[in-house]
Amino acid sequence: MPNLFDPLSLGTLSLPNRIVMAPMTRSRSTADGVPGELIATYYAQRASAGLLISEGTVPSAMGKGYVRIPGIYTPEQVAGWKLVTEAVHAAGGRIFCQIMHCGRIAHPHLLPGRAQAVAPSAVTPNVQTWTDDLGMLPLEAPRALETQEIAGIIEEYRQATANAFAAGFDGVELHAASGYLPMQFLSSSTNLRTDQYGGSVENRIRFVLEALAAMISVAGPEKVAIKISPEMPFNDLTDANPQETYTTLVKAISGLGLAYLHVAQTIPEPNYHALLRPLFAGPYFAGAGLTNESATALLTKGQADAAVFGVAFIANPDLPSRFAANAPLSAPDPSTFYTPGAKGYTDYLPK
Numbered sequence: 001m002p003n004l005f006d007p008l009s010l011g012t013l014s015l016p017n018r019i020v021m022a023p024m025t026r027s028r029s030t031a032d033g034v035p036g037e038l039i040a041t042y043y044a045q046r047a048s049a050g051l052l053i054s055e056g057t058v059p060s061a062m063g064k065g066y067v068r069i070p071g072i073y074t075p076e077q078v079a080g081w082k083l084v085t086e087a088v089h090a091a092g093g094r095i096f097c098q099i100m101h102c103g104r105i106a107h108p109h110l111l112p113g114r115a116q117a118v119a120p121s122a123v124t125p126n127v128q129t130w131t132d133d134l135g136m137l138p139l140e141a142p143r144a145l146e147t148q149e150i151a152g153i154i155e156e157y158r159q160a161t162a163n164a165f166a167a168g169f170d171g172v173e174l175h176a177a178s179g180y181l182p183m184q185f186l187s188s189s190t191n192l193r194t195d196q197y198g199g200s201v202e203n204r205i206r207f208v209l210e211a212l213a214a215m216i217s218v219a220g221p222e223k224v225a226i227k228i229s230p231e232m233p234f235n236d237l238t239d240a241n242p243q244e245t246y247t248t249l250v251k252a253i254s255g256l257g258l259a260y261l262h263v264a265q266t267i268p269e270p271n272y273h274a275l276l277r278p279l280f281a282g283p284y285f286a287g288a289g290l291t292n293e294s295a296t297a298l299l300t301k302g303q304a305d306a307a308v309f310g311v312a313f314i315a316n317p318d319l320p321s322r323f324a325a326n327a328p329l330s331a332p333d334p335s336t337f338y339t340p341g342a343k344g345y346t347d348y349l350p351k
């Protein structure tokens with residue numbers, strides 16, 4: 001069985017190790033969602049990861065859910081991301097772009113023309129969000145998407161994928177986790193639709209399948225990946241039968257030839273890696289709450305091909321070499337996770 005320091009092939013891409021940096025929103029872009037040199041430095045510092053997955057990046061202005069997060073739908077954003085991918089490649093790394101549409105997890109204050117957020121159904125999340133000028137605000141009722149509007153959102157994922165490749169990314173990851181738009185379609189508490197996108201599990205997984213198909217149409221399957229987080233309660237949603245939902249979804253995408261399936265195990269039970277790994281034919285990335293030891297154990301048990309680390313990468317840019325040396329890890333400062341500037345971002349140095 002492989003260990004964390006063995007190489008891994010993802011389609012045409014060769015990862016030198018199996019230690020992957022998780023997608024993490026850090027809110028260092030401009031108000032218009034343009035990433036710059038500071039963000040390029042941050043990712044390049046972490047280029048010794050087998051693979052970097054970018055922070056959630058929005059495919060349209062209506063997909064935005066947080067202050068200062070990046071987009072990939074304007075020429076300025078694409079040019080900004082080019083700085084990032086060039087810096088990562090110059091440092092010997094590889095980077096996927098995580099495409100995130102927040103759906104109902106968006107306050108009108110962050111949306112164009114104070115628009116109502118869009119969602120599968122008009123179910124208001126019991127969630128508050130930060131705004132730079134008004135502080136914390138409770139989210140408001142979203143508007144249910146009309147059936148004929150959904151093709152337009154799927155098209156946003158296709159265009160965002162094309163833009164990501166124009167910006168030099170090595171691949172794209174569909175963010176179908178953490179309670180954002182695709183997971184809102186998957187979950188029965190947020191999807192009350194009676195059209196072909198709601199009701200049965202086959203209908204609730206349709207949005208994700210169509211988004212993946214659109215992304216594959218421009219990138220080929222081996223450069224497209226997906227992240228899911230079964231039963232994650234974050235962002236106030238639940239599913240009546242999550243094991244059925246996620247086993248059906250994973251069986252449906254298993255044969256597509258995707259770059260990888262990324263599963264965040266955010267609850268103690270059931271063990272979704274044990275449940276889903278055998279159902280997926282391609283590379284399987286396990287994440288959330290892992291340590292050097294627990295990740296090694298997952299690889300040894302055959303429950304993952306690579307391990308994804310989030311918080312540990314924030315304060316340890318050289319995480320693979322720290323793991324290799326069994327060196328102690330630095331602790332990050334959560335008060336600077338989402339604040340502008342270099343503090344708590346690019347000032348954690350390698351040991």
Ligand SMILES: Cc1cc2nc3c(=O)[nH]c(=O)nc-3n(C[C@H](O)[C@H](O)[C@H](O)COP(=O)(O)O)c2cc1C
Nearest residue numbers: 022023024025055056264288289290309310311337
């Ligand atoms: C500051 C921060 C921002 C995050 N932003 C994202 C994001 O944009 N997209 C995403 O899929 N997950 C996001 N996550 C979740 C991580 O990808 C990961 O699943 C989570 O941190 C658990 O892994 P860990 O225990 O190794 O940190 C974020 C986590 C943190 C700590």
